[in-house]
Amino acid sequence: MSTPITPAAAPAAARLLSGPEVMALAAIIAAAQTGETVARVDAAEPRAGVTRGTARSVGDLNGVFLAAHADVRDSYLRVTTDHGWDVFWPVAELAAEYVTGEFVIRPAAV
DSSP, rough: OOOOOOOSSSSSGOOOOOOHHHHHHHHHHHHHTTEEEEEOOSSSGGGGGGEEEEEEEOTTTTOOOOOTTTTGGGGGEEEEETOOOOOEHHHHHHHHHHHHHHHHSOOOOO
């Protein structure tokens, strides 16, 4: 007998999307398409502050663009930070952080 897939282990296509998640995904894709400034709370070092940069593309960890048939929730947002490093942030994490305010598109200047 096989073990059923739990929601946490389910592939992205098997997970349902809420309205706020759909809006977050649309905003993330639009930010990449238009090269918007983005900011994210540094999860590894929350006291260190925020990482800011320019959204570049949505794709895989090698920078390959997202295929038309791929689930965007399994992809990464490539961001060039203000310090010049390219980072790849998981879109699924960003969607949740967008809803909570830990990931922001067009942040206010500090």
